[in-house]
Amino acid sequence: MTYHQSNIEPKLPDAIEHEQYLLGSIFLDNSSYFRVGEFLKPQHFSNEYHADVYAKAAKMISEGRTANPVTLKPYINAELKISDDLNLYQYLVRLAGEAVGNMSVYDWGRGILEVWSRRQIYMLAQSLIDQTVSMPIDTSPAKLIAGAADRLTEISREGDERAGSMKYGVLLPKAIERVAKASLEQNTLIPWFLPEITQVAGEIRRGNLIGFMSDSGGGKTSFSLQQCRHAATAGFKSAFFSIEITDEEAALQAAAQASRISLGRLDSYSLNTKEQGSIEAELLKSMNLPFDIVAFSDCTLSDIRIKMEAMKRSAGLDLVIIDHAKMINLPGKSNELFAERVNALYRGLKALAKSLDVAIVILIQRNEEWKGRWKAKGNIRPMMGDAYGGGGVKQNLDVWFSLYRPEPLYKELIPQETHQERRDELVRKYDASRGKAAVINHKRRRGEPNQDAQILFDAEYTVFRSPHEETAQASFDAMF
Numbered sequence: 001m002t003y004h005q006s007n008i009e010p011k012l013p014d015a016i017e018h019e020q021y022l023l024g025s026i027f028l029d030n031s032s033y034f035r036v037g038e039f040l041k042p043q044h045f046s047n048e049y050h051a052d053v054y055a056k057a058a059k060m061i062s063e064g065r066t067a068n069p070v071t072l073k074p075y076i077n078a079e080l081k082i083s084d085d086l087n088l089y090q091y092l093v094r095l096a097g098e099a100v101g102n103m104s105v106y107d108w109g110r111g112i113l114e115v116w117s118r119r120q121i122y123m124l125a126q127s128l129i130d131q132t133v134s135m136p137i138d139t140s141p142a143k144l145i146a147g148a149a150d151r152l153t154e155i156s157r158e159g160d161e162r163a164g165s166m167k168y169g170v171l172l173p174k175a176i177e178r179v180a181k182a183s184l185e186q187n188t189l190i191p192w193f194l195p196e197i198t199q200v201a202g203e204i205r206r207g208n209l210i211g212f213m214s215d216s217g218g219g220k221t222s223f224s225l226q227q228c229r230h231a232a233t234a235g236f237k238s239a240f241f242s243i244e245i246t247d248e249e250a251a252l253q254a255a256a257q258a259s260r261i262s263l264g265r266l267d268s269y270s271l272n273t274k275e276q277g278s279i280e281a282e283l284l285k286s287m288n289l290p291f292d293i294v295a296f297s298d299c300t301l302s303d304i305r306i307k308m309e310a311m312k313r314s315a316g317l318d319l320v321i322i323d324h325a326k327m328i329n330l331p332g333k334s335n336e337l338f339a340e341r342v343n344a345l346y347r348g349l350k351a352l353a354k355s356l357d358v359a360i361v362i363l364i365q366r367n368e369e370w371k372g373r374w375k376a377k378g379n380i381r382p383m384m385g386d387a388y389g390g391g392g393v394k395q396n397l398d399v400w401f402s403l404y405r406p407e408p409l410y411k412e413l414i415p416q417e418t419h420q421e422r423r424d425e426l427v428r429k430y431d432a433s434r435g436k437a438a439v440i441n442h443k444r445r446r447g448e449p450n451q452d453a454q455i456l457f458d459a460e461y462t463v464f465r466s467p468h469e470e471t472a473q474a475s476f477d478a479m480f
Contacts, residue, residue: 012122014046015115022108023050024099026057027068027092032102033061036109044116049088052076069093117159124151146302153305157351190319190359193230194466196453200441201401204231204359206318209350211400211443213364213387218405219437220363221245222462224321225254227361232291236318239292239311241304243327247295254293255282257463290315300329301348308356317358322349324363326388342389346396364388366402370409380409384442400443405457406433437464 025032037058045051056075057067065071069092078089086094128148131139190204204210214220221244228238242250256263259278265271271279294307304322311317322328330341331348346362353360365388370380382402384391394400410430417423440452456465 018111019050024095025102027096028099208398211397214403232289237290238319321361404438
């Protein structure tokens with residue numbers, strides 16, 4: 001006997017009963033709508049007639065009008081046959097008559113949304129199979145995976161987060177329990193590598209998106225590598241996502257910092273006996289550090305999401321630093337507003353940090369508006385409007401601070417200045433700022449914004465240090 005596999009499509013899940021009970025309850029008590037209206041939309045319904053009735057009832061209720069089968073009748077196809085002996089109007093009257101109250105309205109709404117999510121996942125899987133079997137010439141497996149990941153994220157947000165609101169009285173005990181437990185755990189908060197950074201930005205919290213802004217050549221990469229290695233040394237699983245430099249270049253720079261060897265000498269491997277010993281010690285130490293360096297030649301938000309999810313599942317992940325925002329391909333279409341596309345990038349990173357419970361530090365390139373301010377005799381210190389994407393990125397960041405190294409800025413301005421008096425002023429400021437930097441806070445959810453602190457920069461080893469390491473320090477005010 002030969003077995004022939006049937007090619008019958010499975011029936012998609014539906015939520016017909018949930019929808020019927022929900023509509024009946026809304027007809028019975030229009031205020032029931034407001035318990036689901038925030039998250040439940042017509043497109044989530046399995047039945048098109050139910051979706052249409054729900055949309056029209058929602059509009060009437062939102063306008064302060066009563067919605068029931070009688071008031072809805074002029075706006076629906078009342079005579080449409082639902083069955084042999086029942087038209088749409090009669091059907092709605094029956095739903096209202098069989099309503100069992102509104103105690104479970106919220107649960108029915110959640111049930112409808114859950115079934116919608118299942119249908120979307122099934123349809124995505126079918127589409128993925130079809131595209132895999134007959135792949136267009138302009139598509140690749142990587143593009144299919146990225147597109148599927150984007151769509152799954154959309155389904156997850158639509159199906160879970162929009163319905164995930166909870167009453168204050170339910171949330172508060174859980175929140176108190178969580179922070180009380182966290183206070184007893186020493187490894188809950190991720191430390192910065194210098195106390196001055198902690199003073200300005202607070203400690204790093206998982207689930208937060210932290211913006212870190214600096215000028216081109218201001219030391220963003222050096223700062224980030226120091227932080228990743230420091231967090232890894234403290235036992236936190238850390239990753240440096242490098243879009244600008246290669247993974248080997250990042251590894252060499254981190255090793256040079258840790259060993260206090262000039263990067264140029266390490267790169268050419270012209271080391272003396274002591275330096276060779278330092279590098280060998282760092283090689284041994286690096287084998288046990290939970291510190292990954294991931295290089296991207298071309299990068300999208302989907303690429304970052306896929307990599308972070310894989311790392312979180314396989315070995316765990318606490319901190320990711322991304323170098324840098326300007327190198328990430330922006331989501332959206334090219335004809336959309338630039339600021340909107342940049343904000344969509346930060347929103348996506350924020351959602352990723354929250355969903356994976358991982359701290360993300362995104363490096364932000366500072367634009368060159370400071371040059372215009374200097375010409376107008378203004379201040380060249382970092383301002384929120386200097387950010388890639390503008391000051392509007394602030395709303396998606398939990399913490400936002402700048403690394404300010406005026407030394408290279410003054411060095412660039414000196415040959416451009418034609419007025420001798422201002423040129424002399426620049427030379428004085430340049431001399432006073434050499435080897436110095438400032439960490440300046442723009443936003444901090446926990447703590448006071450607009451604080452700053454001095455740190456030191458050792459250009460030979462590309463490392464930042466605390467002024468407290470020095471027995472004496474020059475005046476910091478002269479550099480501003």
